[in-house]
Amino acid sequence: MKAAGFGYHRPETMAELLTLLADLPDARIIAGGQSLMPMMNFRVAMPQHLVDIEKIDGLDSINLRDGIVQIGAMVRQADALASPVIKENCPVLADAIAHIGHQQTRNRGTVGGSLCHLDPASEIPLVCALLDAQLYIASRRGTRIMNFRDFAVAPLTTSLAEDEILTHIDLPICDPDTRHGFREYARRSGDFAVVAVATHLRFAGETITEARMAFAGLGTIQARADRLEMFATSQKLSPALIDKLAQEAAQMPAESDLHHDADYKRHLAACLLREVLERILRHG
């Protein structure tokens, strides 16, 4: 199980990187390598060129500004998990990252790599869907900013062009009027989610003024559940509402995979959503 041959490039500046991406045929960015390298060792992926982005300055910082947490694509998952800025301003992301893999994979795996790999059971894309993350994408042709919704095309498929790199993401900070929740069911410690749910509710008094709910693992792309959000908006969070939302969640589209069928996944989605909402109801 050895990778096929490839050319290896380690640019030191963004300009150099963008040129390489534009000029090299069949080039693949390598970030933490925690998804790409297994695929290369299995020879499922056999890129002609690998472009290592570890040396590029400025891709690994976490900044807070104007109600936004900005996270560089090369921020390691372990560093994101340990970051006080993320914990305080975007706790749902911290909760989510704690569920990714193991210490050894989080030490290498990056926030950007997880987004670009876009496994449908991944936690970081789930949070980005939930919060409508803005993604910054660069190429020699310029920079564009994209909502996660437009970035995520299908499982394992993004709208990145071959010459583009994701440089960083913006997430809105969670202010005192919002309550978030995250729940995941995985078979073992460190596994990808079978199903995970993340919620973000804004309250005015007891009334939900803004409802966001998103799921991962259903086999479809991580996305907000518009229909559920619609039911919740302007309602009071109550056991009856939770029942209703859980029932709706149990009807969501889902796809079977080798290990779990759509029926079970929908069932889990409903259970996990119920748990998250009940906890918010209990603890306010």
Added chain:
Amino acid sequence: MQHAGKTGHARLEDERLLRGQGRFVDDLDVPDLLHVVFLRSAYAHARIGKIDKSAAEKIVGVHAVLTLADLKEVLTCERLPAATPASAIHFHVDPCILVKDEACYVGEPIAMVVADTRAIAEDAAALIEIDAEILPAVTEIRAGLSPDSPRTRLDQPDNCVARWTIGYGDCESAFAKAAHKISASFELHKGGAIPMEGRGLLARPDPLDGVLTVWDSTQMPHRVKRVLVTTLGLNENQIRVIAPDVGGGFGPKGPVYAEEVAVSAAALLLQKPLKWIEDRYENFISTNQERDQYWDVEGAFDADGRLLGIRGTLLHDHGACTPSGIQLPQNSTTNLIGPYILPTYKLDVSLCLTNKTPTTSTRGAGRPQGTFVMERLLDRMAAKLGIGRDEIRRRNLIPADALPYVTQVLTRDGLPMTYDSGDYPECQRRALEAAGWHDFLARQKAAREKGRWIGLGLSNYVEGTGRGPFETASLRIGPSGKILVASGAASQGQGTSTMLAHIAAKVLGVRPEVIDVTCGDTHAIAMGLGAYASRQTVTAGNALHAASLEIAQKIKQTAAHLLEVSADDLELRDSFVQVKGVASMKKSFGEIAKTLSGNAGFALPGGMKPGLFAAVDFEPPAITYTNGTHLAEVEVDIRTGHIKITRYVIVHDCGNMINPQIVEGQVLGGVVHGISATLFEWIRHDAQGQPLTVSLADYLLPTAHDVPRIEIHHMESPTPLNPLGVKGAAESGTIGAPAAIVSAIEDALAPLKIEINQLPVTPQRLQKLIRKAQAGGSP
């Protein structure tokens, strides 16, 4: 019995391994080493035509691309003489060493590439072109056994490779007079062995002495040698097989595989040292596994819940060849009986060849399935009668005073299966007490009131250990005074060397560390079998014990002449033989050995025979039976179907223990293997026979975070069958686990009356049963 271990010494193997100085096959390096990659069948069943090697041969760094036709020059036969004999087998299926014209499972080796590096060999293998005509594949055993099924192999009459009935007594009458009957169907899956180190070997022909040395990650180096002698047409002194450090075996490293012969043959052909290391993907598709058994059974009981008989059928997935005969399903059928009185028994067994990886035993070796069936029947009968699960077992357990207990079935060696020693009711009693069985109902009630679903389950089982026919061990002391032990036993992590050193050390009055043990080297000892059936402490241990006694005696007798005292007045201490209480009157072992190695022309003192060397074959008179009781406590999350094992208690009886810490290690590892088989491991294929679980991300093994702390309590009922009074312990942990865990899950969910009939119990499967029950039976 005095114990080493906790109170005594660390294992002799540990220090090297902890320093990273183990010598596993892939750690070995020799000059001019080349690397082998196998091109394997991508289809479950295909006729193989022309193999075009030309593109592969052109890659820089490739030395050869070989097919069966190329190897013929150095082979005496095309097929691997692997099969274990069994009269029930209608036809043996020995696979070709490389596929000749028909590939019968995904992963079967077709060709090999020899190159400077593994990576280059993989590059080249991808360029080999094969004409393959896809044939219909047999992938499911019920369909495979039906008359209109396609055939697994074109040259066989049908897929039913073996069929027999095991049984005794008048089952019909037993069922006719039964007060109660229970019938059940089970689909029992057990996965692969998945040792952390895969298979692999390094074969080096030496032009200086003409010996082919093969370092092989095998459980049975002497068997490998025998197969190589046969297939390569060499003499016994031209092949040396060494099992270096082996990173786990658990069964499937026992049989000999085509790769071992092919790599050795290619090394001879090319006169180059070659290494092949199985990668994890290959391990999932080409190393033997266990997989599926379907049981349809019925139990007859009297009014008090005493067993009158069990009857039914067992269908077993045998894979594409018969590397280990019928031993795996045979173990299932005999182990069903367990520690219980079963007056009548009749089971029809059919083995179906399938276009999947061949099957052989993995840890537990079919026994967990048999035990599972019996234990489920008992639990269900208890529920029907409204008596305790402990009580129904008490009513059926063989009482202590009935041992030795002769059952009415025969084991592979043709002897009646006889339980030699133990106290099964007491074992259960202690386990129930240790696990708080009698308080549990109250705890369960309290938990249920809080909406928590907890359950406690139990199982009893026996494990036939110490299988013969023999094992050898030798002990030698030369003038250097160093104590050299050799044995045909082989270790894959069981601490075999430590175990042997402890046995010899105790007899010779030395510290175990001063003994040099060589295991798994065919040059160190002429005969041997190796590791299977939890046997080495019993067989090699007793062989060495006898050899040590012989040498101790000889040392004393020789010293008696030299010191002019009676042998009875001598004792052995720290590599010296000395007059009891007179430490100044002593001779070192080295001096004794020197005396016995003789001086040209002079007679040996006192007419002693030359040399301090003894070799003993220990032939166990019969199998010795370890037994145990497992109690598992679980909590089920009824929403997700998640099962958490919260407590695990075992009472275990493997006779005398040479080293309790090693025994506990074996039991712990075995239990976790059993937990894993019950909750996680599942080999999946698609309808065409393509394996789908080929990575450790898709094939789940439990992590440290997924298993509980396990409490082990010991009973020691020495066996009368060997002088050390020891029994095996390596598989025992696995055997009881599935039955105990499932008993606990059903107990937790008792208000829902859920019956679990499939292994593994995945959260999805369990959750569906829960929902079905909640919906009042309709899905």
Added chain:
Amino acid sequence: MDERIITIEVNGKQYRLKVPVRENLADFLRHRLHLTGTHTGCEHGVCGSCTILLDSRSVRSCLILAVQCDGRSVRTVESLADAAGKLDPLQDAFSRHHALQCGFCTPGVLMTLVELRENADPSEINEDMIREKLSGNLCRCTGYQGMVDAALETLSRPDKRL
């Protein structure tokens, strides 16, 4: 074949070597430097037997290329015993607690625990945390209990032990 010269510090020693770019760090350590204590049990990032410390953080050496480690520092199991050859307290505890059987997973497990020792506050280390940290290291032999006990004894404060 694409090759590159790299400078790398391994267990305190500097190396300057030419490597094929496709060679991963595990193979580099094992077959080029002959540090065979680091094992490869899966080569796809799951088993953890290849765990080493890269600039003091635990990583899968099967998922990183040797060229990516140019200019960096690596520690493997071979670095644990002190200069006089005395075993690290963790290694010693592993032996006493029978935390290893075949020993194949052991080097990776040890390196994971070394990282934990160097980073966590002993008063926070308890059994659950150790089991969670070990979740990236598969062992097929031991059932994990011995290694958990060895880690508890060496890494945690006495009141966090059983």
